[in-house]
Amino acid sequence: MKIFGDLNSGNCLKVKWVSEAVGLRFTWVDVDIMKGESRTPEFLAMNPAGQVPTVLFDDGRVLAQSNAIIRYFARGSRFIPADDFGAAMMDEWLFWEQYSHEPYIAGCRFQLVYLRRRPEELDPERVRRGYAALDRMDEHLRKTRFLLGESVSLADVALLAYTRLAPEGGFDLSRHAALCRWIGEAEQDLGVASQTA
Template sequence: MSGPAFTLYGDRRSGNCQKIVFAADWLGLDYRFVDVDVMAGESRTPEFLAVNPVGQVPVVVFDDSRSLAQSNAVLLFLAENTALLPQDPFLRAKVNEWLFWEQYSHEPYVAVCRFQMVYQGKGPGDREAWRVERAEAALDHMDAQLAGKSFLVGESLSVADIALLAYTRLAGEGGFDLSKRPNLTAWIARCETALELPSAAA
């Protein structure tokens, strides 16, 4: 095992938490997972708030007692000096571009629609129309950007792919049809193979 040992506090249903698991497992890092049931209020207990005062998952606590929250910040830290983060400054900036886009233009729409259906039991027709529209636009953008490309940045898997994969591969659970986005579905399958994940489509 290489890299820092840590404890990951997370909800296994959360794509933001799955990102960390995907990266840590691929990198062979030494960590333990502590389940935090968000819907049961476990992220709002005094004990959890002592770990992360914001009351959100994921959060990691390293063996030296330092902690780090925000999924993409954790990804960048874990990927430092590994194959998941390009050394070229421009390619690293392109990775950051995708990470920022994911949190601003993808996750609030794709992930929230999934949250409403998976966590809250709503049907596709109960989703907010404006949120659905933006989610569809985000998925269309990814499909267009992946034309002729194997991965989002450069020629190999990076944390940009991991960050976007987590919720994109589960978009069907949020009521979205990926079948008409061939570049996107091929990329999902490619990333799942690289990460040795079972197919979400199956």
């Protein structure tokens, strides 16, 4: 299978991490979104939403949306709780990540890294909501090693992808000791090189 993605994107990285962790064989196809490579007629024929990551399976089927992809790739693995309620709690975090975390943390990072804006140009409400997401995670992680307990789940994978890059979006993690501890332990568990803030 082929995974189309941009290695600067947290959404794409989490798909790559899970693929590697569960031992899937794949070919990575770099897509530069800033050059419009996800908007070509060929790419749009495969994924009309024009987004990465996108997976093209050997049989021609296509799957998009990072959390749907990692949920599919990780079935039967250590990353999905065996009990139904645990799996539902994992899904709760996955939905929260896309709705209440990624738009603010990744959105600010996109402004600074991709569009080369200055920190003072960031939308203050977006920054406020980004810190609210980081605060919620830090408070939760003061009580538990990983988001669902003592082992890494897809909830951790999904939220690690952009949380570890939050400083690139102008967020100061120094007041989030539990969150910083979790970042290091989750990176170690996944065999991901540590992100220097």
